[in-house]
Amino acid sequence: MLERLFRLSENHTTARTEALAGATTFLTMAYIIFVQPAVLSGAMFGQATGMDFGAVTAATCVSAALASAIMGFYARYPIAQAPGMGENFFFVLSVIPAAAAAGFARPWAVALGAVFLSGVLFLVLSLVGVREAVMNAISRSMKHAIAAGIGLFIAFIGLQNAGLIVRNPGTLVALNPRFASPDLVVFLVGLLVAGALHARRVRGSILWGIGAATALAVTLKLGLPALAPQAAQTPLVAESRLMTQFALADRVVALPPSMAPTWFQMDLRGALSPAMWPFIVIFLFMVFFDTVGTLVGVAQQAGFIRDNQLPRARQAFVSDATATVVGACLGTSTVTSYIESAAGVEHGGRTGLTAVTVAVLFLAALAFAPVIAMIGSYPPVTAPALVLVGAMMLRNVQHIDWADPSEQLPAFLVLAGIPLSYSIGDGLALGFMAYPAVKLLSGRARDVNAISLSLGVVLLLYFLFVRMKV
Numbered sequence: 001m002l003e004r005l006f007r008l009s010e011n012h013t014t015a016r017t018e019a020l021a022g023a024t025t026f027l028t029m030a031y032i033i034f035v036q037p038a039v040l041s042g043a044m045f046g047q048a049t050g051m052d053f054g055a056v057t058a059a060t061c062v063s064a065a066l067a068s069a070i071m072g073f074y075a076r077y078p079i080a081q082a083p084g085m086g087e088n089f090f091f092v093l094s095v096i097p098a099a100a101a102a103g104f105a106r107p108w109a110v111a112l113g114a115v116f117l118s119g120v121l122f123l124v125l126s127l128v129g130v131r132e133a134v135m136n137a138i139s140r141s142m143k144h145a146i147a148a149g150i151g152l153f154i155a156f157i158g159l160q161n162a163g164l165i166v167r168n169p170g171t172l173v174a175l176n177p178r179f180a181s182p183d184l185v186v187f188l189v190g191l192l193v194a195g196a197l198h199a200r201r202v203r204g205s206i207l208w209g210i211g212a213a214t215a216l217a218v219t220l221k222l223g224l225p226a227l228a229p230q231a232a233q234t235p236l237v238a239e240s241r242l243m244t245q246f247a248l249a250d251r252v253v254a255l256p257p258s259m260a261p262t263w264f265q266m267d268l269r270g271a272l273s274p275a276m277w278p279f280i281v282i283f284l285f286m287v288f289f290d291t292v293g294t295l296v297g298v299a300q301q302a303g304f305i306r307d308n309q310l311p312r313a314r315q316a317f318v319s320d321a322t323a324t325v326v327g328a329c330l331g332t333s334t335v336t337s338y339i340e341s342a343a344g345v346e347h348g349g350r351t352g353l354t355a356v357t358v359a360v361l362f363l364a365a366l367a368f369a370p371v372i373a374m375i376g377s378y379p380p381v382t383a384p385a386l387v388l389v390g391a392m393m394l395r396n397v398q399h400i401d402w403a404d405p406s407e408q409l410p411a412f413l414v415l416a417g418i419p420l421s422y423s424i425g426d427g428l429a430l431g432f433m434a435y436p437a438v439k440l441l442s443g444r445a446r447d448v449n450a451i452s453l454s455l456g457v458v459l460l461l462y463f464l465f466v467r468m469k470v
Helices: 002-006 015-029 031-041 053-075 087-101 107-128 131-135 140-162 182-199 205-227 274-302 313-330 341-346 352-376 379-399 405-420 424-441 450-469
Strands: 081-083 165-168 172-175 335-337
Touching: 002 352, 015 205, 015 341, 015 352, 031 053, 031 081, 031 087, 031 205, 031 352, 031 379, 053 081, 053 313, 053 335, 053 352, 081 313, 087 107, 087 140, 087 274, 087 424, 107 274, 107 313, 140 165, 140 182, 140 274, 140 379, 140 405, 140 424, 182 205, 182 379, 205 352, 205 379, 274 313, 274 335, 274 341, 274 424, 274 450, 313 335, 341 352, 352 379, 405 424, 424 450
Parallel strands: none
Antiparallel strands: 081 335, 165 172
């Protein structure tokens, strides 16, 4: 049956190779199981969003499983899917505050509605075949600036969550000199383990880093009070989040948490309000370019592209769009294709069976919800994942056309605007508004298409007439 479904012989692979490739991909992206609920619930930022941690955990695993299975069975590509890094921070730090400022009682539900609508739009675009027009709407430099800016932002948040970067009244931020703090020790060990293993191309390096940080945190939590009670009472230790926030799991395996608190809770009426339109559009662009970049990158590595065309591209886009719609219904932010799928391809994955294997492993992870909650409750443990993922995303700056001032300035505004405004949406808006203006004023009107011009005008009107009033 596997031969008939996935054409293993035709793709010169075996079920064993595909299963091992799927396990490899899963290990490289499993960090999202711990990071996603911590982000969406607000546990990572110390401020509750209203979304239940357990429900988001279940929604993360189930949406990743369903999305990867759809990609595996329908598009038959070895590409796994899960809630995307970048989109989740945009969801919490930009969309939820905007919905709250607009007066909605449940801003997180409005944000889910925006994700759902962006998925529906993506699905329509995929079905009617206007992908090329949307792909060409934003310049190559701007696409890479978006990815790099989000990466810089994610890394910055990771450094803050670790306690390495702290607030300073005079300079806004500063380096924390208290390197002996348990929080910093846990983070630095996790980061060094993950970074060293990543440099050695060890599969699951980020997951190993999280594991090392978790093991050290548990050891310190149990050992410090028992071995040195006086040390545990010092301000450096007693006031650390290890002692005040990190709660040990009472068991390893348990029944999966319920998705009821987030299940079909999206507020579509609120998401359709004019104040939320720009966020729907930005969600659409983010998932679209994430998908394009991942599909092209993984397909090129696997040798799927023929005559500069990707076979079954329509099925792949439909799979990705369907995943976002399903994810919003379950209660999580944008679900998209993961570039980490390249690790499975490198290990020999060539068919949808690789993605289906990932789906099975995500469902199996649900049984370990107590451990996930323990890890997600303590930001220094997950911070190494944010820093390393951010560093990898920042590599996109090399593809920005720095020699062209009309490309350079808008790209830089995105790159710097996202972390400095502490908002992905505001950073993107700066670049999107600047791009058509710089091009038109520099006599490069031919570089401005209708979509980029319209987006710039809509965002400008939003800031002038909507944002100023909230």
